[in-house]
Amino acid sequence: MPVTDISTDAENLTMTLTAEFAAPVSRLWAAFTDPRQLERFWGPPGWPARFTAFDLRPGGRVDYAMTSPQGEASHGSWEVLSVDEGAGFEVLDSFTDAEGGRMEGLPSMRMTFAFEGTENGSRLTNITFFTSAEALEQVVAMGAVEGSRTAMNQLDAVLVSLREYAQGKGTRTELLDDRHVRITRLIDGPRELVWRAHHEPELMRQWLLGPDGWQMVECELGESYRYVWQEGENESTRFGFEGETVLSAPVWRAVTTERMIGMDAPGTLNDLQLYEEDGATLLTLLIEYADKGMRDMILATGMTEGMETSYARLEAVIAG
Secondary structure, three states: OOEEEEEEEOOOOEEEEEEEEOOOHHHHHHHHHOHHHHOOOOOOOOOOEEEEEEOOOOOOEEEEEEEOOOOOEEEEEEEEEEEEOOOEEEEEEEEEOOOOOEOOOOOEEEEEEEEEEEOOEEEEEEEEEOOOHHHHHHHHHOOHHHHHHHHHOOOHHHHOOHHHHHOOOOOEEEEOOOOEEEEEEEEOOOHHHHHHHHHOHHHHHHHOOOOOOEEEEEEEOOOEEEEEEEEOOEEEEEEEEEEEEEEEEOOOEEEEEEEEOOOOOOOEEEEEEEEEEOOEEEEEEEEEOOOHHHHHHHHOOOHHHHHHHHHHHHHHHHHO
């Protein structure tokens, strides 16, 4: 993981994050100064960022919002104080409302970003300066330490091309914590088609099938959905899932609940995000389980292998 240390200093009123990357300073600089790249890692998993204004010049302003799977938005802005081209920049980071006004009762923090070369690549040193011990304690209590760690640990995937990062590696499953799993798969095709393949029944019936020999016999979509499969013509093998759409942001993000039809077991929250680069789409699925036991039970069913079978079909459908 890139982040090597995050520390707080109550005496000097600072929080310092240090991270090491196997990429040159110029590549790290580009990731922080291109809003489309910055969006891929600035928010922690489950709270991706979208930048609506980006003027990274002294006196300029940057506006962004991080959105939870349930659609709850946390807005922020940077007032750009200084820029040392290729080496670092300094901003005043503030919590804002949806219109861009500063939020009362929440602190503003001066932040510095410094990039330097190392023997193996580059290093980021990010220092946040607080105006009081209370402000430091408030932000830490809001989860700033772990949120910063998980956000910056996504940066490795941004510093290389999508194809270099994921092509040929199939479906990958990462355990983020006891309740969250991240699935990634590179689909060789444009994002719009990948989105359509997840939202048009005639396309879904061609790839969302699991093992060979199974067919999708029901596919109902809308604010709620229902999928049912069976093996061949054997109706006794039927099973399915149903749920509701929580958030839909075509053609980038879709969040749904999911539960097995006829079962009392708790369901999951599935956060699908799509990012396109050079004609390929990185599919990321963040799954939230009720608890660790449920997570482990579902993973033990061969979920990753089954998803890979379906995603390989999805690529064939898109290619066709």
